[in-house]
Amino acid sequence: MKNDELEIDKIYDKTAKKYRDERSSKGTIHNTYIANPAIRTMLQDVRDKRLLDIGCGYGEDLKYFYNLGAEVIGIELNGELINLAKQDPELKDVEIFQGSIYSLNFKKSFDICLANLVLDQVKDLDQALREVNKVLKNGGIFVFSVAHPLNCATNNYQEQLSDYFTTRKGYFHPTSMTCSIPYYYRNFEDYSKTFFNAGFFIKKIVEPKPLPEAKTIFLEKFERFSKLPDILIFELIKYKSFNNGSDNLHPGD
Numbered sequence: 001m002k003n004d005e006l007e008i009d010k011i012y013d014k015t016a017k018k019y020r021d022e023r024s025s026k027g028t029i030h031n032t033y034i035a036n037p038a039i040r041t042m043l044q045d046v047r048d049k050r051l052l053d054i055g056c057g058y059g060e061d062l063k064y065f066y067n068l069g070a071e072v073i074g075i076e077l078n079g080e081l082i083n084l085a086k087q088d089p090e091l092k093d094v095e096i097f098q099g100s101i102y103s104l105n106f107k108k109s110f111d112i113c114l115a116n117l118v119l120d121q122v123k124d125l126d127q128a129l130r131e132v133n134k135v136l137k138n139g140g141i142f143v144f145s146v147a148h149p150l151n152c153a154t155n156n157y158q159e160q161l162s163d164y165f166t167t168r169k170g171y172f173h174p175t176s177m178t179c180s181i182p183y184y185y186r187n188f189e190d191y192s193k194t195f196f197n198a199g200f201f202i203k204k205i206v207e208p209k210p211l212p213e214a215k216t217i218f219l220e221k222f223e224r225f226s227k228l229p230d231i232l233i234f235e236l237i238k239y240k241s242f243n244n245g246s247d248n249l250h251p252g253d
């Protein structure tokens with residue numbers, strides 16, 4: 001594992017259960033009321049499509065898209081989160097591999113790759129995107145959500161100084177976790193440079209507002225994120241292939 005992965009892996013070893021429990025009970029405004037509903041609106045036509053959920057966590061999106069009729073496969077860095085996913089009876093027929101976005105090796109290619117709130121935990125975006133490119137069909141799409149740069153830059157994620165321009169590593173403390181977690185801050189220009197070099201065009205950008213139901217549960221955040229975006233979602237389309245050959249293929253695939 002790379003250093004960024006080791007750091008994340010240790011954090012989820014400690015927090016996986018609390019993270020799952022909070023998200024699957026009260027939910028969080030970021031996942032439950034902003035990112036997930038927007039992604040579900042973007043990805044409605046998934047029946048019989050092959051979908052790879054990268055950084056699938058305890059499997060919430062896997063379950064959702066499996067129930068919509070997609071052929072889903074999950075890949076997740078952290079073993080504790082995979083154990084939680086495997087305890088879920090609704091995921092008993094779903095393949096979930098322990099592995100990294102830096103090394104995606106599957107025999108078959110996918111129509112859709114999804115990384116929901118994963119890439120801001122990944123240091124080398126360029127390598128990650130090239131790997132995603134490798135497993136997507138030509139014309140396939142990659143949908144991913146990240147913390148919105150405007151929110152990180154102005155809310156500071158507990159930093160001292162607002163700074164939109166500087167690419168950097170920071171830490172923030174989500175309510176669903178017992179400790180701070182690193183994130184890799186990038187602005188729009190950083191993202192767009194990386195896409196083209198990794199063989200992707202931007203098909204769509206979505207800056208979702210919270211669902212109205214969030215108001216009664218998270219009033220302050222609801223008001224903030226109804227004015228200033230919390231989450232940024234890109235839908236990329238693969239326009240060019242990088243096929244470096246595959247080794248260490250995931251079994252069964």
Ligand SMILES: C[S@@+](CC[C@H](N)C(=O)[O-])C[C@H]1O[C@@H](n2cnc3c(N)ncnc32)[C@H](O)[C@@H]1O
Nearest residue numbers: 008055056057076077078100101116117118121
């Ligand atoms: C905020 S959680 C989101 C989980 C899931 N996508 C969801 O929406 O419920 C971020 C996830 O990305 C995973 N992750 C972080 N770095 C990764 C990497 N290099 N390769 C694969 N997964 C990674 C973490 O282990 C964690 O499960």
